[in-house]
Amino acid sequence: MNTKVNIAGVEFKNPVMTASGTFGSGMEYSDFVDLNRLGAVVTKGVANVPWPGNPVPRVAEVYGGMLNAIGLQNPGVDVLIERDIPFLKKYDTKIIVNVCGKSVEDYLEVVERLGEEPVDMLEINVSCPNVKEGAIAFGQKADCLYDITSQIKAKAKQPIIMKLSPNVTDIGEMAKAAEAAGADAISLINTLTGMKIDIHKRAFVLANKTGGLSGPAIKPIAVRMVYQASHAVKIPVIGMGGIGTAEDAIEFLLAGASAVAVGAMNFVNPYATAEVAEGIEAYMKKYGIEDIYELIDGIRE
Amino acid sequence: MNTKRKVKAKILSRKMIAPDIYDMWLSTDLAREAKAGQFIGVYTKDASRLLPRPISICQADKEKGALRIVYRTAGAGTEEFSRWQPGETADILGVLGNGFPVSEAVGKRVVLMGGGIGIPPLVQLAGELAQAGTKAVIITGYRDNKLFLKEDLEKYGKVFTATEDGSVGTKGNVLNVMEDRQVEADVIMACGPMPMLRAVKSYAEKKQIAAYLSLEERMACGVGACLGCVCRTVHKDHHSHVNNARICTDGPVFDAREVDI
Numbered sequence: 001m002n003t004k005v006n007i008a009g010v011e012f013k014n015p016v017m018t019a020s021g022t023f024g025s026g027m028e029y030s031d032f033v034d035l036n037r038l039g040a041v042v043t044k045g046v047a048n049v050p051w052p053g054n055p056v057p058r059v060a061e062v063y064g065g066m067l068n069a070i071g072l073q074n075p076g077v078d079v080l081i082e083r084d085i086p087f088l089k090k091y092d093t094k095i096i097v098n099v100c101g102k103s104v105e106d107y108l109e110v111v112e113r114l115g116e117e118p119v120d121m122l123e124i125n126v127s128c129p130n131v132k133e134g135a136i137a138f139g140q141k142a143d144c145l146y147d148i149t150s151q152i153k154a155k156a157k158q159p160i161i162m163k164l165s166p167n168v169t170d171i172g173e174m175a176k177a178a179e180a181a182g183a184d185a186i187s188l189i190n191t192l193t194g195m196k197i198d199i200h201k202r203a204f205v206l207a208n209k210t211g212g213l214s215g216p217a218i219k220p221i222a223v224r225m226v227y228q229a230s231h232a233v234k235i236p237v238i239g240m241g242g243i244g245t246a247e248d249a250i251e252f253l254l255a256g257a258s259a260v261a262v263g264a265m266n267f268v269n270p271y272a273t274a275e276v277a278e279g280i281e282a283y284m285k286k287y288g289i290e291d292i293y294e295l296i297d298g299i300r301e
Numbered sequence: 302m303n304t305k306r307k308v309k310a311k312i313l314s315r316k317m318i319a320p321d322i323y324d325m326w327l328s329t330d331l332a333r334e335a336k337a338g339q340f341i342g343v344y345t346k347d348a349s350r351l352l353p354r355p356i357s358i359c360q361a362d363k364e365k366g367a368l369r370i371v372y373r374t375a376g377a378g379t380e381e382f383s384r385w386q387p388g389e390t391a392d393i394l395g396v397l398g399n400g401f402p403v404s405e406a407v408g409k410r411v412v413l414m415g416g417g418i419g420i421p422p423l424v425q426l427a428g429e430l431a432q433a434g435t436k437a438v439i440i441t442g443y444r445d446n447k448l449f450l451k452e453d454l455e456k457y458g459k460v461f462t463a464t465e466d467g468s469v470g471t472k473g474n475v476l477n478v479m480e481d482r483q484v485e486a487d488v489i490m491a492c493g494p495m496p497m498l499r500a501v502k503s504y505a506e507k508k509q510i511a512a513y514l515s516l517e518e519r520m521a522c523g524v525g526a527c528l529g530c531v532c533r534t535v536h537k538d539h540h541s542h543v544n545n546a547r548i549c550t551d552g553p554v555f556d557a558r559e560v561d562i
Contacts, residue, residue, distance in 0.1 A: 024526035028550070031305045031524070044528075052543040057519040059529035061378075064349045066521060073528045075542035215351055267522040268344075268351045270307055270394070 001284055002291045003277075005039070005258050007236045008159035008184035010120050012039035012094055012259060015292060016249065016277040019240045019263030020045055020098035020123060020163070021070065022214075023273075025084035026091075032270035037277050039259060040094035043084060045125045047100050048109040050076040054130060055207040060196045065215030065242070066264055067194050069130040069208035072100050077113045085117055094120040096161070100128060100135055104148055108155050115157040122158050124149070127165030127190035129212050139165045139190075142177040149181035159184035161238060164229070166192050166218075171225045172232035179233040187238035187261070188229055189222045214264040216242040223255050230256025230297065244272050246279020253280075253295040305397065305524060306331075307344075309390045313367060315383070319449040321374045322418070323383045324359075331395045332368045335361035337426035338400030338492075338515055338554045341368065342523040344392040345378045353394050354378050355520050355549070357492070359421035359450070360428070368395075371421035371450060397523050398553045401426050401490050401513055407433045412486040413458070414475040414501060416442040416493025420450050422515060426490060427457035438484055442475040442493065476500055486510055490554075495562065502557040512557035518548045525550030533561040 003014040017040040023029055026041040035041060053073025060067045074080075080097065088095045097119050101107035111122060126139030126148060138148045139162075149162055162178040164171065166189035178186050191212025196205040222241020230237040239257030243249050244265030252260045262273045269275070280292070289295060310329035318324045331341065335358050342353025360369035374380045385391060403426070411430060415423045420441050430437050437458040441451065446468040454460045461478045462470030471481040474497060478484065486508075491501045492515035505512035518530035531545040536559065538546045544561070546552065 022522075022527060028522070028524045028526040032307070050542040052545060053528065053531070056529075056531060058531070059352075059519050059521040059527065061350060061352045064351070066351060068521065068527070068529060070528050073531070073541065073543065073545060075540070079542050216348075264351070264521075267353075267527065270305075270522075270524065 001281065003281060003284070005292060007238070007258055008121065010094060010159060014039045014277050014280065015253065015259035016273055016280070017096065017238065017259055017261040018042050018266070018273055019261040020125065022263040022266050025080065026088050027084070029266060029270060033274045035088070035091040035093050037274045038093045040096050040120070041088055042096040042123055042261060043080065043098055044074055045072050045098040045100035045128065046074045046077050046080045046110060047072065048077055048106050048113070050074065057206055058208070060205040060211065062194065062196055062213065063217065065213050065217035067196055067206060067211030067213055068191070069206045069211035071130045071208065072128055072135070074100070077110045081113065081117055085119065089118055096121045096123050098123045098125050098163070100125040102131070104151055107148065107152055111152055111156045119158055121161055122156055123161040123163050123187060124152055125163050127163050129165070129167060129191060129193045129210065130208060136165055136167070139174070140168055142173050145174055146177040146181040149178050149183050153182035161185040161187050163190055164188040165190050166221060166225055171229050175229040175233045179235050183235060185236045185238060186229060186233065187240065189218070189225050189241045192218055192221065214242070216244065216265070218242050219248060223251050226252055226257050227255040243276065244269060246276050246283055249276045249280060250283055250295060253292070254297070254299045256297040258296050305395065307392060307394045310368070310393050312385050312387050312389050312391060314387055315385055317383070318371070319447040322371065322449050323374065324369070324371050325382070327368045327370065327391065327393065328366060329368055329393065330366050331393070332361045332366050333363045335368060335396045336400035337403065337429045338422055339396045339398050340553065341370070341397060342394035343370070343382060344394070345381050347381060350378050352521055353523055355397070355523060357422040357515070359424050361425060373418040394523055398549055399551070401515070401554050403429050403433060405511065405513070406430060406437070406488050406490065407435050409435070409487040410485055411435060411437045412484060412489050413437045413439045414489060414491040414493065416475060416497040417444065419491070419493030419497070419515065422492050424450055424453045427454055431457040440475045440478045440484070442497065443469070474500070476504055479504070488512070491515065499562055502562060505557050513554050514557050514560065515554045516548050516552050516560070516562070520549055523549050535559055535561055
């Protein structure tokens with residue numbers, strides 16, 4: 001039985017990854033999950049310098065999901081290189097570093113710093129809804145996305161994944177812009193911009209007022225967008241948005257994703273990533289599927 | 302080795318001990334690893350409510366393998382907990398966070414301060430101190446005469462009470478008791494609402510004594526990954542490299558001098 005997937009020349013032992021920002025740099029969840037079981041660990045977004053993030057409260061629970069407005073707090077790329085990459089290198093899993101910035105120059109600086117590091121792929125975060133500058137500003141207009149993608153692609157030593165925002169009118173158009181600019185893969189969906197109000201205090205629950213919605217509540221939107229994006233482009237798609245079980249993950253594979261990532265559901269079930277990997281194998285056995293590629297885009301229309 | 306884990310715990314008992322305040326014993330081997338000031342995440346059984354509720358450990362019975370939590374119903378999740386029956390099981394995540402630095406208080410004049418739903422962790426703390434041969438002075442602050450955990454605390458030390466409405470003990474807050482009862486401290490350990498903790502911090506600074514504060518914040522993962530529950534720190538934090546520490550993993554107990562609250 002083959003569970004290996006190949007994305008831009010990088011071979012993953014299985015299609016299960018962690019969604020950036022929900023898994024730290026792997027260390028915190030290594031108490032719960034054998035990281036060797038995962039196709040890849042995708043790190044928390046990292047910038048050229050440390051970012052303090054947003055004021056608290058930064059998280060709120062909503063029906064079937066949660067809102068977060070962490071604001072990309074991160075210790076900067078130097079700490080990632082000194083501490084987090086050596087930690088992840090101890091495991092037999094691929095390392096994908098999520099890169100964020102306030103300007104194109106910030107992104108390029110991180111990408112260049114990582115050029116000689118043992119990192120398998122870079123995921124470029126142009127879709128975080130919680131920071132005022134950068135991030136989503138590059139990911140909501142096709143021409144901006146094309147521009148930043150081509151500039152990063154020119155400098156990057158590793159294959160790049162552009163992480164797309166669902167907060168757009170036409171996801172296919174965004175996927176095509178990333179592909180045309182040379183992206184090796186795309187990942188989606190990042191969070192949907194949401195809001196929660198405390199009616200007793202008549203106040204916003206999050207200090208940032210708005211936050212990114214994630215969790216099972218967004219899964220049908222994510223499946224639809226993965227389907228649309230993967231049918232708009234030829235480059236591989238990494239699907240995410242509310243995945244917590246193997247059944248969820250298989251939906252994304254059938255919709256056209258070549259790999260999947262578990263995000264907010266790590267908080268609900270800290271064993272979720274390994275259970276998804278095991279559950280995909282059990283499903284393949286049950287249906288006599290020899291190769292995971294039979295599942296990718298395997299919907300019967 | 303003690304590792305964080307999500308386990309099923311059997312509810313041994315559950316009762317209301319004051320308006321909206323519930324006392325629950327859970328059977329779990331996590332109890333053997335628990336220390337004063339640590340907490341567990343308690344999951345609801347409603348799949349629409351995803352996140353574990355962080356609740357401090359009131360007592361850990363290591364022999365029986367049982368944890369006691371005393372919590373206030375603050376929303377639909379904790380209201381669900383208050384309907385759970387003995388014999389039911391619940392999913393819990395633990396043991397989380399670092400506890401109070403008991404060794405910093407042994408042999409010293411230690412005052413424990415708890416405000417409202419910050420009182421429960423003081424039971425385990427006073428017990429651990431007593432076991433180490435240090436009898437603490439315990440000051441509890443309540444809104445009114447609906448007291449809880451008073452008898453539990455009296456087993457381990459001298460208890461003074463403050464109430465906002467003056468119905469029991471000193472009228473006012475826990476710091477008013479220090480003056481009212483002429484209490485002197487070398488070290489304070491406190492848990493309670495933020496205004497109380499700010500006041501304890503400034504009191505300790507004025508008196509030039511050590512204080513350890515247990516902080517609270519909206520939390521998602523509980524294990525240090527999501528960076529949801531940070532507090533501002535005076536120095537750059539060793540993990541984050543900015544002036545933010547994670548309450549769930551670097552705390553919830555902090556040296557008052559280290560946090561900017």
